[in-house]
Amino acid sequence: MDEIKKIAEDKKIMVIEDAAHAAGAEYKNKKIGSFSDASCFSFYATKNLAMAEGGIITTNNEELSKKISILRMHGMDRSAWDRYSKTGFKQYQIVEAGFKANMTDIQAAIGLPQLKKLDFHNSQRQKIAEKFEKELDMDCIMLQKRKKDRKQVWHFFPILLDPKKLKVERSRIIDAIQAENIGVTVNYTALHLEPFYRKKFGFKRGDFPNAEFVSDNEISLPVYPKMTEENVEGICRAVRKVIEYYKR
Ligand SMILES: *Cc1c(COP(=O)(O)O)cnc(C)c1O
Helix, strand or coil, X not given: CHHHHHHHHHHCCCCEEECCCCCCCEEXXXXXXXXXXXXXXXXXXXXXXXXXXXXXXXXXXXXXXXXXXXXHECCECCCHHHHCCCCCCCCCCECCCCCECCCCHHHHHHHHHHHHHHHHHHHHHHHHHHHHHHHCCCCCEECCCCCCCEECCCCEEEEEECHHHXXXXXXXHHHHHHHCCCCCECCCCCHHHCHHHHHHHCCCCCCCHHHHHHHHHEEEEECCCCCCHHHHHHHHHHHHHHHHHHEC
């Protein structure tokens, strides 16, 4: 983030973080969501902090905060809640071309107890990740290097394959792991290779080789707070079996 911030300051551009599943994560001992121009969190059903749907944008920029509040609710200059409050009738005004993007009270009611459990869930995830790290410390697999002043929240456990050491490409490895009954995914395809960004900005393969390397070789192993040590061991046994089979 420091490196990104520096570029952004030099070029006078805003930093908007995709913090979709970073609820509770920290960078240099500061909470994600507390230091960029804006950070966007998702509360979708699969995320660390789940409320079925919805999300939150955090910002320290008052002007931006006001603008977002207006945009999320039809471009109205006051929330629907205020309109029906006891302080008397107030006519609202439409001041922007807005969206209907507010989170509902029902979602918040689901989310509040989840929020109380977030730290505990994240600490469970951390233990699971440490177990994965021990079990998958092997040739052909590269693990993330963790730094002391960062806190990950392990929405899943990403591994990177070393393609030079394997006889087949990733899709074959994924198929083989799936055949062992382990649900794995890929997070994420490099954005510049998605059709929309190729078309809109003319990006092509080769433009961002490091992002492409991760995009081509990453596999996400599942993590959930209730996962037991046996679950982790079972997943790792399957991964090791597949990797041993396909290694050069
Ligand atoms: C889930 C996710 C999103 C989308 O979140 P929504 O709440 O569905 O808008 C965006 N980015 C990342 C990295 C995600 O994981």
